[in-house]
Amino acid sequence: MKILLVGEYSRLHNSLKEGLHVLGHEVVLVSTGDDFKNFPSDILLKRKYDSGISKKIKVGLFKIFGIDITSLSLKNQFFKQKEKFKDFDVVQLINESPLGILPKYEKEIISFLKENNKRLFLLSCGTDYTSVKYAFEKKFRYSIFNPLFEKKVSEKDFFPALKYLKPEYKDLHDFVFKKLNGIIASDLDYDIPLLGNEKYFGLIPNPVNIEELKFKPFSSEGKIIVFHGINRANYFKKGNDYFEAVLKKLQQKYAEKVEVITVENIPYSEYIKKYNSAHILLDQVFAYDQGYNALEAMAKGKVVFTGAETEFLDRYNLKEGEVCINALPDLDSLFEKLEDLILNPEKLNAISTNAREFIEREHDYISIAKKYLEVWEK
Template sequence: MLNVLKTYQRYKMKILLIGEYSRLHNSLKEGLEKLGHQVTIIGFGDHFKQFPVDIQFHLKYQAGVSRFIKRIVYKTLKIDLVSRDIEKQFDVIKKQLTQFDVVQLINENAFNTVPKTEKKLLDYIFKHNKNVFLMSCGTDYTSVNFALNKGFEYSIFTPYFEGKVSKKSNYYALKFTSDAYKDLHKYIFKNIQGVIASDMDYHLPLNDNPKYLGMVPNPINTDILEYSPIKIENKIVIFHGVNSSKFYVKGNDLFDEALKTIQAKYADKVDIITVTNLPYTDYIEAFNKAHIVLDQVYAYDQGFNALEAMAKGKVVFTGAEQEWLDFYNLAENTVAINALPDVKTIVEKLEWLIENPHYIEDISKNARAFIEKEHNYILMAEKYLSIWTQHSKN
């Protein structure tokens, strides 16, 4: 197997990455290209975040009269115009999506269509490519059911359990519990070579799944994320980036409450920056001056925004649970701050940093070192290549 792996690593592979969340596939592509492979990304660019893709799908019927028409047509005829339009876009370019050495789906709903259409598009992918892999990234059947069954102490469904989020507004996640999405899940797992988790929030639900091939930490391109050593000279800058569609799911309401207390108590020591729904490039620019970044609450591990902030030397409030500490053999509050779903605790941790600014400088250095060691995009690309190679058909 080792000789086969070395052969595959020398061989210039043709790789198709379907879908994009939070720049994951872009960073993976950059690592794979550094290793000499040919990579194509198709997808939507993750909506308002506007990540680059090689083949662009466009989401129509998202606002105004067209959105109203879409809803009426679905309600009366049960026809999803968005899915129908994406299928038409797919048909135009589908001949470009064949004979890849490896295909990877970002998620169980990578084409963002209803299950019937999703299966139709995936059927073409499966028939024309031998080795298709799935990422567990974003909500999917396995992680959603694990969370709903209280497999986590807290999760993205905690606001739903607490009545902060309605069933309707949480549809994007709850849809995976429906019979149609369960059937899609089974269809995908029947046809893939295996599934790879992107972090602990997806690793834990998959642990006993026979199709599970292991976790590969999110790849971060440290070459394009400049590290700036933190020196506290004047006020401490706290940055809070909000995705309005996931305001409660990310715990932004808890951060808001905590910041009110901090602003009232430490107005002479802190500057607070809050931004909403910024495209990726603007978001990165906005938090450059920050010392502390408030990312998300209901997670056990870090997502992409947190990891990229850590790469730039920010002290990030995010998922950093004991399972994550154990996995990487870390001590608490040395690399990232675990943002628990409790305003009082968030305030206390912010106060600790404000009153002991030397810890901010220490954590900043540790965060960058951690990303370089555990999330380097080239090292992670090599891990993907290893898994793909070991589990591919000849």
């Protein structure tokens, strides 16, 4: 089968591509590299005019004429290579706005992909109209919008997510859904809002290339190392403010037992090396299930604070705290869970081993690639 993957988040499409290659399929990945993360791409579309004086010029042009020169540049880069994007059996978009450009340009690209290839699928693995609307209407017990509801931040701060509720993005959503052959979700945070949609084929867990991620057995020698990676654009959305407050308290009380590593806005290749020495990784607070960074860390045997709600435990028949720690938006809860692991390091060893076994069992990239093929071929 010949497959085109459009867009990239957190290395998901790269891992899927690797699994599909093992199974003998031809795969091309086109993306912008997910900004500063610099993920690999067979065809890299370069974002321009996003820093320095060129960004100021871009903002001015948009305010005066409504022209986004970054979006226009990416669209032009795509169509200059349009012959490379034809005659695929399957095209999969990583999002309704897979290249992160203005909706009118996304429509042109998606129309071209629909007209020149056999089947078109959408992967729901990040903020989009369906998931944002569901969360904004408070249908989850808690969500990425808690900081907004609690007035910690303004709507301007949440524009990257809230934009999907704007008329032009709702129109893009409707446009894409009419073109699609089917939709797949990567975890429960996107599965739950899609339930009942006639084009929804269900949840396929994130593919993780376990061969690239070596398990490191837990060592109780020395201090327990806690890793906290920050993407400044998603600071409140991921609950980093909760983690920073808890880490400050933890360092004050257990300075002789704990070492904290904090990094911010670094490329993926550096990020994944930085946490190699850590025992505990703080991922995100407002989630029901694990995102991609959490899963890769779990594959390495890290004890990850992330989404692990009842719905997740029920789906995989797990006990609370068996493979990762459910990070709730509650400072006392977070501190107590971290303190328990610091005082009882044998628990770190058990969770570390369980985490690796869980990834091997439920997220192996080759097994997951087979599940994608089953859906695409329906």
